[in-house]
């Protein structure tokens with residue numbers, strides 16, 4: 001008899017693993033299919049010359065007691081296992097703007113955040129308070145973000161349409177402050193007149209609430225979730241690429257793997273890019289209009305990462321991150337040319353093995 005799982009998950013990134021962890025502990029039979037040798041997607045690490053590098057996550061927000069990621073990791077039982085270090089309360093990010101010698105500071109805790117920026121913008125208290133209040137208000141409208149049940153679409157609708165640029169320009173005419181407030185926006189590739197304020201708000205809120213580093217790298221998050229999933233009877237197959245999502249009788253009933261075999265399930269979750277997912281479903285169960293809409297959505301740009309290992313004691317370990325943006329490019333990070341690239345970059349110092357990590361876009 002063919003084996004059928006309650007849940008088949010395509011991809012073992014943070015999203016796929018969290019789904020698998022939650023569902024397997026709730027008693028569902030779960031199978032995760034990962035095309036790569038390593039699980040974790042952007043949580044992966046890689047090794048060069050015996051040095052381990054993170055491919056993605058270098059700092060996390062919302063891990064203070066009671067905050068959102070804290071609650072998720074606590075529920076998953078991985079909070080106490082991860083080796084976390086809280087970043088400097090008085091500076092987690094420093095914003096550097098071309099042709100300006102100052103380094104602007106983002107501090108943890110809303111009042112602390114305001115007080116630090118007031119040192120550089122003493123006349124902007126009203127704007128800073130409006131900014132922080134709006135971030136908190138917008139974040140409060142998203143039940144999932146706040147790990148509460150319920151909420152209706154009207155609640156979110158009231159804030160979904162707020163544009164980042166429009167809002168920030170409405171609270172202050174100070175161009176420098178505007179640039180500083182979006183100083184770390186390469187994290188989510190902010191685009192003028194495109195990026196909704198809620199995206200900006202959720203990311204900033206989590207880091208202002210609290211900012212943390214995983215001492216042994218982000219792959220630990222994946223490693224502990226994999227253990228949980230297996231402990232709950234879940235199955236994880238690596239080096240297993242899904243090629244096709246098979247529909248029979250108007251319902252997805254299996255996925256076809258690169259070797260031609262099938263994995264059967266009652267429910268399927270895709271952790272892949274939505275366009276890739278739809279491309280794998282050759283069926284009319286997905287309406288053409290929906291396919292066109294999803295295919296028509298613009299992807300964000302990629303990043304170029306340079307990892308540098310310094311000789312011991314050659315460079316100090318700095319606890320905060322740096323974000324640099326070229327003057328005049330802050331709202332148009334993606335409008336780069338061969339001449340002006342990079343329009344922005346970030347520097348992250350990693351805790352383990354005293355590594356310096358640079359990311360530019």
Ligand SMILES: Cc1cc2nc3c(=O)[nH]c(=O)nc-3n(C[C@H](O)[C@H](O)[C@H](O)COP(=O)(O)OP(=O)(O)OC[C@H]3O[C@@H](n4cnc5c(N)ncnc54)[C@H](O)[C@@H]3O)c2cc1C
Nearest residue numbers: 011012013014015033034035041042056057058059241242
């Ligand atoms: C360079 C970089 C730096 C980042 N820094 C931070 C940070 O500091 N803090 C932070 O909070 N976030 C950071 N992020 C974002 C964070 O890492 C991602 O949002 C998150 O890890 C994405 O998880 P995901 O599950 O959505 O997708 P992914 O991690 O992309 O997972 C998708 C998985 O699906 C698999 N897959 C795809 N196609 C198939 C297929 N056909 N068959 C089987 N498997 C398939 C992939 O191999 C992958 O493992 C960073 C991201 C990057 C890229």
